[in-house]
Amino acid sequence: MLAAGGTGGHLFPAEALSHALRARGMRVVLMTDTRAAEFAGSFPAEAMHAVPAxxxxxxxxxxxxxxxxxIARGTLAARRIIGQVKPAVVVGFGGYPTVPPVLGASLAGVRTLIHEQNAVIGRANRFLAGRADVIATGFAQVGGLSPAQQAKCRHVGNPVRPAVVEAAGREYEEPGEGKIQILVFGGSQGARIMADIVPPAVQLLDEAERTRLTIVQQARAEDDERVRGIYEKLGVRAMIAPFFKDLPAQMAAAHLVVARSGASTVAELTVIGRPAILVPLPGSLDQDQAANAAFLEGAGGAIRILQPEFTPRRLASELSRLIAEPKHLTTMAANAKTAGIPDAADRLADLVIATANHSN
Structure with missing residues (x-):
């Protein structure tokens, strides 16, 4: 039984694990919250159960x-469903929709495993860490854990969807003196700032730099006309959309990515191997995105810009430098790919099966 919900950042690795388990003949069911159940209909599982969270x-x-x-209602409902389904193991992927299933499983005496995608453990997983039998991690070092909890950790990486593994087969093409394609996206909590900062930054570049650019940018419907208008006025080729269904393919086609630094984004950048300018989401109590970006910056695959410093002038300066030094982009791409774990889903599947077998 996989427990995930809330955002794609939690559902994507659960989806990747489900594919890996089902390929080995395992039966998989999903438990999520009622909100996520509305858009999890295509999740690869034989059944889906929704509980309050x-x-x-x-x-x-x-x-x-x-x-x-x-949460208490959800935990009681989850325990009742777990008693009916009788899973060998319950695997949680963080976020509060994970709490009722994992807590319910623990109370029912079922083996539990939680997967922490970020470089700092989130609040929901921190709450569950003491009860979980095993803690799988996306990063080799995870902050916020006690020594006892660290002893339960196994580093497997962050599972990525099959579409990401497929996109990873596309080699990075150094732009040289030619065109440079920049992919810009911010997810549900970041598209607005990208609309506010990226077009004005491109405006600050000189004409010779702008003529080399192609921009592929996620923008909310209310920002579309404004963003599109700036690029048209500058004569910059641009494709603007509110959402990219083929984001892994767009990432593989890019010479540079400008994005937030959620765990799934960082994992996909490393598996595909693309250089990035990362702007961590501010305001988080855990500062998990800042830690994620610091990891990739330390590996030489990204430039981290904290949001207070993410101004048009700062971004224009970084873009101008990278346009002038295309070999640096190639080095960053190689560094990013070196940090990737493309078989993380299989590694996690191995650990899940071992955890389930331990109870037998």
């Missing part, structure tokens, strides 16, 4: 109490 991060005591009540 909530995030206890509201400011008012009433909001927190309501969230905790929903």
């Amino acid at each position: 909530a995030t206890p991060s509201g400011r008012s005591p009433l909001q927190k109490a309501k969230a905790l009540f929903n």
